[in-house]
Amino acid sequence: MLIELKNVNKYYQNGSQRFHVLKHINLAIDRGEFLSIMGPSGAGKTSLINLIGFIDRQFEGEYLFNGKSYQQASDRTLSRIRNQSVGFVFQNFKLIGNNTILENVELPLLYGDLSKRAAKPIVEKALERVGLPNSSQKIPNELSGGQQQRVAIARALVHQPKFIIADEPTGALDSQTSAEIMQIFRDLNQQEKTTIVLVTHDSQVSQYGERLIKILDGAIIADQEVTPRALH
Numbered sequence: 001m002l003i004e005l006k007n008v009n010k011y012y013q014n015g016s017q018r019f020h021v022l023k024h025i026n027l028a029i030d031r032g033e034f035l036s037i038m039g040p041s042g043a044g045k046t047s048l049i050n051l052i053g054f055i056d057r058q059f060e061g062e063y064l065f066n067g068k069s070y071q072q073a074s075d076r077t078l079s080r081i082r083n084q085s086v087g088f089v090f091q092n093f094k095l096i097g098n099n100t101i102l103e104n105v106e107l108p109l110l111y112g113d114l115s116k117r118a119a120k121p122i123v124e125k126a127l128e129r130v131g132l133p134n135s136s137q138k139i140p141n142e143l144s145g146g147q148q149q150r151v152a153i154a155r156a157l158v159h160q161p162k163f164i165i166a167d168e169p170t171g172a173l174d175s176q177t178s179a180e181i182m183q184i185f186r187d188l189n190q191q192e193k194t195t196i197v198l199v200t201h202d203s204q205v206s207q208y209g210e211r212l213i214k215i216l217d218g219a220i221i222a223d224q225e226v227t228p229r230a231l232h
């Protein structure tokens with residue numbers, strides 16, 4: 001199992017108030033899965049993926065990644081694991097505006113100690129993979145929203161992470177562009193066996209995955225297979 005959460009509980013402390021944001025979460029995600037997470041605003045989706053993505057480890061219970069717990073690891077170890085293992089894609093792309101597309105996408109490789117010269121062909125290939133050849137010298141503002149999200153996907157993929165976390169990746173896109181972006185995720189999952197954990201409000205978008213969990217008030221209330229029929 002790639003990811004295993006065992007009886008995870010999380011609380012936010014605000015002054016004297018203690019808020020139970022994740023309740024008894026048991027969740028196992030295998031290599032190669034494409035899991036969508038749905039739930040209303042405030043249900044705890046972001047809290048859950050922050051934990052899975054090694055951003056947050058203030059929780060009770062167990063998180064095993066490749067069978068190993070990092071709950072007691074140093075901050076340095078945790079960021080190393082995060083940089084090596086996870087590719088993040090966000091709703092608002094989070095590209096660096098003053099940097100070229102090449103500079104944005106090469107970052108995870110430079111963190112991994114590759115030289116710029118060695119990174120360049122890998123970046124070009126990743127941009128081609130997401131349908132954006134010949135744009136590496138542009139800056140993000142010269143691209144459409146959908147194109148910027150393609151760049152963000154290339155950046156998330158370029159260092160071959162163990163899994164991708166996509167947090168509302170279509171939230172800022174029109175429906176046609178959303179469908180194009182979701183098709184890229186589906187292709188990555190089906191052709192390259194990329195493990196994907198996707199958060200969405202949009203039930204249409206959740207149908208691109210193969211498994212759907214629903215959370216409500218911090219608890220998983222459904223865990224179901226997405227049938228191909230549901231695609232239409």
Ligand SMILES: Nc1ncnc2c1ncn2[C@@H]1O[C@H](COP(=O)(O)OP(=O)(O)OP(=O)(O)O)[C@@H](O)[C@H]1O
Pocket residue numbers: 012013014019021039040041042043044045046047048
């Ligand atoms: N740092 C924090 N301190 C206290 N409460 C918090 C904190 N972060 C989130 N919360 C609360 O926890 C609940 C769950 O938040 P979370 O962001 O995980 O939900 P979400 O499902 O991702 O919502 P959205 O879809 O709006 O992003 C919300 O009620 C939120 O107000």
